[in-house]
Amino acid sequence: MSADTASAPARRRSAELGFLQAIQQAQQEEMARDERVILMGQDLRANVFGAAAGFLAEFGPARVRDLPLSEAASVGMAAGAAMAGLRPIVDLTVASFMFGAMDQFISQVAKSRYMFGGQARLPVVYRQALYYHGGTAAHHADRPYPMFMNVPGLKIIVPSNGPDLKGLLKTAIRDDNPVLCFEDANLWGRRGRGPAPADDEHLVPFGVAAIPRAGTDVTVIGIGGGVKLALEAADQLAADGISVEVVDPRTLVPMDWSTIVASVARTGRAVVVDPANRTCSAASEIAAHLVEEAFDALRAPVLRVTTDDIHVPFSPALEKQIYPSTDKIVAAVRRTLGER
């Protein structure tokens, strides 16, 4: 081996880890570790989306496959392949494309194990980007993870930074259940970077929230890109002497209810930041749960900062206003503190 190859991991670790590198590393490491892991997606072998460089050469065409424009068959086929001994990863690219495969996700992926009395095992990962905030308009810009939270039998991860994405994705690939990985495209590039994990066995467990910022006055729970906005809002509010604790659930199913409830029990106030549409959002579920389980601790109503219930318009002049923003979070936090 050349000195070049030997030093590659070291060089990699010294860098900050962004979303695309996280995906590349997680998939590469897991495919090297377990030859039952295969990767499939549209335009994958040409590495059009930038997270599969060198995969075809390293793992060969049997394990790295371009998919036809057939989302429903692709989703169901991966489930069948999982039941028959493979551990497929399906890159569906844009989350809106999941809609063409809803029946397969629900009727087959989510229900097979239960309906067959536990006979089926479905180690399969579906990856898709939440591709909003970029002028792609209503057909590409959905954030559909709450719809899937309503379907038992699926696990759902929504990472907020590269290192978490890597660790969660590796855990997902090793999990014997179907996992949906939603990758917030607003965190691509520099925005979702974080310190690269020191070791290749970096696994982030499911159902364990992170607290990227501790605080005492208000808990702000962020989902995906909402975490970054919450941290920015916390910085602003700190200048006014308001101490915000930010909680990142990281996985929506399973949800780390105890960390969320404990944080709100300490602060007595909660704001949930969720880029999904407001009605039946992840934020709605968290708010309802807090009312049921932390009512005595609450000193103010739980507030949701979500996307308004509207399809995503094309014009930047129209689009920007509908999503959660730092300003909206600051206003919500002030409201929970009784300010107007």
Next chain:
Amino acid sequence: MVGPYPTCGDAVVRDRRRNPEESEMELATQRAPDPVGTTPDPVDVGPDLADIDADLAVEMLRRMLRIRRFEEATIDLFHAGELPAMVHLSIGQEAAIVGACLATGVDDYMTGNHRSHGHPIAKGARLDRLMAELLGRADGVCKGKGGSMHLADFSVGSLGESGIVGSAIPVATGAGLAADVLGDGRICLCFFGDGAANEGVFHESLNLAAVWRLPVVYLCENNGYAVSVRADDLTSVPDIATRALAYGIPGVVVDGQDVTATYRAVAAAVARARAGDGPSIVETKTYRFHEHAYGLKLREAYRDDAEVGTWSADRDPISLFTARLLADGRTDRARIDAVRAEVDVEIAEAVEFARRSPYPEPTEAYRDLYHEPEGAGV
């Protein structure tokens, strides 16, 4: 008990592989009677059984009888008020199902649809556990959580039936993909109806299986109707198998009332699949003798009593095959009677087993959602 028939399917597959021309399939090599709107062909005992091993022939009869008697038992259970729900019967379609399953090995995969009992029975699943599932009991093959439309028995390669029409077609395709990548020599048999062939996933799956040359046999049980709609009313082609042309794969139409015709066609398709030459469509022209679902009363008549009568009188796959067995000479009346008696006992035992099996504990509803034992807490 209900041990799966050993290697008959494999034996034929090996033969075929030695002689590849024999496994070449072309569209509509065999004409079959059209189930819809036509009078069936005059009674014909069918081709002789020269190339069918005597034990295999008896096994074909046994499995067809199992399906028939199992489902007749469900009719009794229905009238006795013991079935929690309606059942979709395969009575009339046994030859298509058994011929196909016996052309595969016990390790091969299979998926099916809402007409769910015949497929696992033909694949060799335990009758008692299947029956317990129909009654919603704890010893049911799916622990009482699948029921009549969703039988599955992974121990005989059945990856499950599907109540959402067409939705298991991609799953079968995936099982073929796994077999291909893992190189374990298995194939997948995918049962679906003429109605299912109009679902989008049918097209997507066939294209995908064809480009990747996956070892899947798509087996259409064309019984001429989707609930109340004649196949030719809402399906653009008289033969689903002609759609094979669109995917560049072989498609063949066979008489689904002739168990050996289905067997031969599927054996050839299986040989092709195992040899790495990819998927095929085998379409069996068949007929359901009962209503779409037993107990379902449709307000408007959509098929003639006379049509049903002719099919059940002249084209009953079990009577036709019994006549052939007797004509063949390698099997005699005594052996046939013995098989009938054995099957009757199996069915009676299955019903008793199911009745004796307790209902699942309420906590069972919260199990099996996720693979982890602690999954129910998620």
